[in-house]
Amino acid sequence: MNAAVRPIPYLPQVAEIVARREEAAGIFTFRLRLKDPARRAAYRFQPGQFNMLYLFGVGEVPISIVSDPEDPELIDHTIRAVGRVTEGLARLGPGDTLGLRGPFGRGWPVEQARGRDLLMVTGGLGCAPTTSAIQYALQRRDAYGRIAIAHGVKRPEDLIYGERFDSWCAAPDTQVLLTADQAGPGWRGKVGLVTVLLDELDPAMFRGMAMMCGPEVMMRGTAEELLKRGMRIEDIFISMERNMQCALGHCGNCQFGKDFVCKNGPVFPYGEVRGLMRVRGY
């Protein structure tokens, strides 16, 4: 076997959980560290890229990296327990080991966005992919213009992750806007789809860059609204979700037209995917 095929891209690395934090009911953050010192030293990632996390005997799932790329020896993942693998992962704690492959994919254009206003639009639960871009910008607050985070949920009780939102609210020059499709007792945000929040923004924000993650209908609706308000299509980015098994462009599960989401995404410039996002069954 020649050296070119090593390391074997299917083979996970052993990673140790060094810390665990509860974020909300069923949502937790792992801080991971690769066991092998050479691999640990060589590991680099970009915000918006993901790892494949493997739970012993059960399976592998794609999970976004939410920590800072300047500290690549510690890798944070915020995970929501929804099924077989993620519920099993939820039972692990410090000292336990799991498998990790990555990083994979194309992340957020955080460098290209330097000096500009950022509009982050997130929908639904556990929108971890955008978190990494928000954290990245907040940790380099002076490098970016104004930051607005528009977050939509179906019902008020779906709003979790409260501390994160509170800390983002407290950051300088950062606006956090919330909306729920249906109002409920005690709800202080807006009522309606996430696009209602766009009316709350200073119109100058539409000359900045937008990064979004959430259900595809929400991202498409918001992107089209942003275009109407004058945002340039090349300034709109979305993170797509597809079934992933290999993360290498080999298994076909994440195929989206000409793209493999694992390889050409998960972050795409909206203009690249706009046409096919309209078609059901792609």
Add this chain to the structure above:
Amino acid sequence: MAQAALLDRTAFDFLIQTLITQGYRVLGPQARTGAIVWDEIGSADELPRGLRSEQQPGHYRLVETGSARLFDYVHGPESLKRLLFAPEESLWTVDRDGEIRFNETLPAARPTAVIGARACDIAGMLVQDRTFLAGPWSPFTDPYYAARREHLFIVAVNCTMTAPTCFCASMDTGPRTRTGFDLALTELDDGFLVETGSPAGEAIAARLPLRPASPAETQAADAAIDAAARAQVRSLDQSGIVELLFGNLEHPRWDDVASRCLSCANCVMVCPTCFCHREHDAAALDGQSSRRVRQWDACFTLEHGSVHGGPLRPQIRQRYRQWLTHKVASWIEQFGVSGCVGCGRCITWCPTGIDLTEEVAAIRAQPGLQA
């Protein structure tokens, strides 16, 4: 090309014995349960003789012709895909003893010579190379595929017969093999015209009792291959195919084909270029170890690509459309080449005889229709 050489029909076994003595496991065509497949052979006597395959949409049958010829059938359901990209295999194993440990399971690939690969098979393999070997089209090499690929010696056979389902001529992939082989044979009445395509092929050819081919023999071989090309009744017009199919994603023809398609995935399984697969864990009963297994999968299954617990393409119409638009259109954008090599297997092996060339032509005949 060096001057063509001829191997007499009676000397064909020399080829097989030479391959064996040079350390190759030899896979030859075998007639099994009514179809041609590849299996290990020890001599030329084990090859089927005087068989021809009758192929039509949804129909395949081997018929005896009584002739002494070895390669008059065209191809069976199998292509080189099975030999390089295994239908099922372990990617790695893991065990735990306190902490977990991953183990490589790379197989020691055996040098294997396969006899009777057709131009479409080789074209299909060259397409899969773009998926599984790192290069301009893919960032990662699949080491399992690469190891077998490196150890495969290909004895190609140029087609002098064609099936009514074949359309390699219109895809520019056959019936003559141009590249990707070690040795290529063209069967004549008295023997086999032999061409070499690699240093490994030359090394084997040097040990064979070859004689120079006469101009008449070379011409006869060319004429037979040309006749096979001309006999093809199907074709696929590829002009503007990406725009054609992606501009007609709501064409009523997708509903029409969905009413005939059983979503059985036979077309994917026999296709030499389809690469989709799934992975799962096979945990040992003692709970201390597990195997990661990959298995061929198809975009026709509901589970393929499903997200959030629900199928991504619940309707057959969406799944057939996914298959065809990928195969003959977006594949070109992904890998710089069509995902279809014109072998016609999907037409022959579709239980309801669905014919992709007809589906593309129907949309081309009436573009812009909306369902």
